[in-house]
Amino acid sequence: MKYVLSGRFGHPAPVLLLLLLILVTGLTESAWAGPGINIVVKTVLASQDSAYADPRLSELIRELQSVFKYSSYRLLSQNRMKLGMKETGTASLPKNRVLKITPIRIKGERAELRLEIFKKKRQIFQTVIQLLNRGTITVGGPRHKGGYLLFNISNSF
């Protein structure tokens, strides 16, 4: 992290002051809890099998191809849910994995979401993210059938 910050901040003092100000003003807004958030979870198997691009994933694939080198992308499942604040939605994933999503709050253009992946009741990881309205995040890593599982999560509110 030191590495990220070692960039070129001209004058640390004013920047800090500004951040403090933002923090204070930001707090007043943060307790706001809105209605529901629409969430779509797409479970995708990415592999090096013979080239295959699921047409339902074309947009996602274009995005992923700039970063990964898989030749095949298959949509395994798709879950839609509408969740209120602090309400947890669950999507079952292959290999006894479960993804839990809990909206925490909406702040401006972003929804704060808690994502947890469990494998047979054991939590593999938990992350809290701020996802842009109509934005998507892809979480990947678990091996599956000679490839890797990707979970593409998008929201709108």
Next chain:
Amino acid sequence: MKKNHDKCNPLLLNRFFDQELGPDEHARVSKHLRDCPSCQKALRENQSLSALVADNFEKTVSGTRFDHIEDNVLERIRNDRIPWQIKLKSLFAPKRLLIPAGALVAIFILFFSLVKSPVPVSGPSAIINSFTGDISSVIIIETPESRQTIIWFNETADNKAG
């Protein structure tokens, strides 16, 4: 092969080939080489290997386009001059450790959210506040064009019992 002189010493011969011997050793290997066919052969093989590899590198370089490197790097450099454009990049988290910078990132998030320009919201699709897990590594990537956030994690080795 081994007559009245030194034994073959492949390691020494290798250093001879690379011109990494002092004058005395160099002279000794030269002398040995004169009447050792097997070392002569080894030396020739080194030469052809070297030529072959050099040729390969040359071909690869000549078949590669480098012109975008300069543009890409300079563009990144220019972007980097803007201090608040913080980009999360390949962040390796040790096992079971909350990235301590979480709090810091949060401050930046507040910053981003306050600067809510009504025009297209800049910044990555998702900002990671915190991350914990039983994982061996995690990389946070941003796609170059539309800045979609990708979290890639490696699980720790499976214990089959679990």
Next chain:
Amino acid sequence: MSDKVNTDVWDEDRLVSLLKEGDEEAFRVLIRKYQTRLFNIAYGITLEREESLDIVQEVFFKVWQNIHTFRKDSALSTWLRRITVNQCLNWQRRWKRRFRWRHQPLEKDEWDAPELGTDDYHPGKLYDKKEIEKVVWENLNKLPEDARTVFVLREAEGLSYDEIADVLKIRRGTVSSRLFYARKKLKELLKNYYF
């Protein structure tokens, strides 16, 4: 943008001090001077063209971020090579597990079986250049990472043992033995094809 920059007229001291000032022209000179050389190292280690180009870009960007930490106790070229090797090794660690299938076929079985040209496989056959090229890279890939790195620095960059030792922060004796091992191994592997 594309006008010719003569990379020779810049002596290293001047280049470094301009780099430290964040001078864009200096970065341009640096990139033109070193891009193919660093690419060779990256390619020799990763054997992936696109990745190597990315790695080289990353190296130059790292230089931008860290040039202020560069001390003159080693040459700029040594520092650049060191960053490149480190970037490659990081890349290997990060991606090798993920892309293992790509390395698997090269690792064993395919090689030993003379199925490469099935019916026209003769030991004495002259393989066409393309095939030899491919075979050289494949076999380079079979070398252990540390031996390959030394070999690449020697053969692609023509570095002396001392320079290699400096880049990799290993002993001169280690350079010598790794290089010896790499050549021995490669000669064995390429025996049918070339020697």
